[in-house]
Amino acid sequence: MKITLASVFVNDQDKALAFYTDVLGFVKKNDVPIGEHKWLTVVSPQALDGVELVLEPSDHPAVAPFKQALVADGIPFTSFAVEDVAAEYERLSSLGVRFTQPPTDMGPVTTAVFDDTCGNLIQIAAMR
Known part of the structure; x- marks a missing residue:
């Protein structure tokens, strides 16, 4: 599977x-x-x-309250892997992407969270 x-x-x-x-x-x-x-x-x-x-x-009808609750709590809907969170943060920021969390060290992983302009928070992450 x-x-x-x-x-x-x-x-x-x-x-x-x-x-x-x-x-x-x-x-x-x-x-x-x-x-x-x-x-x-x-x-x-x-x-x-x-x-x-x-x-x-x-x-x-169930989607709007679900998405709103996630965004209100700052919870990303999904996560995408990147090689370098800081570099991707800079690239996306230069394109006007609004981040709700800058690159943050979370132990074995670095993450950042952005607004996808379509009602979702999306996380990018890179393992060390």
Whole structure:
């Protein structure tokens, strides 16, 4: 068994696609219209056949309170691995990304948390 898909709930799929590709550097894998929404996935440019991140519409009534509670408590919805948190923090900050937590030493890992502009906090992390 292996993980092939993971999801992040977004309030605007087109805005999310622009942020996740143009700013974060992911690559669009699938963009299939399905009614008013799309089956929209991105992948890491280092793993084009790897795990796909679904940019999932957040229309379900349970999603908004869930996302709001996570953001209010400062809890990231998901985490992405990076080689160097400080360097990625500088790169993303220069592109206008708003961080809610700067690079922080957490023992064996360094983390930072940013707002994905689509209602989520996302963590970046690097092991030492």
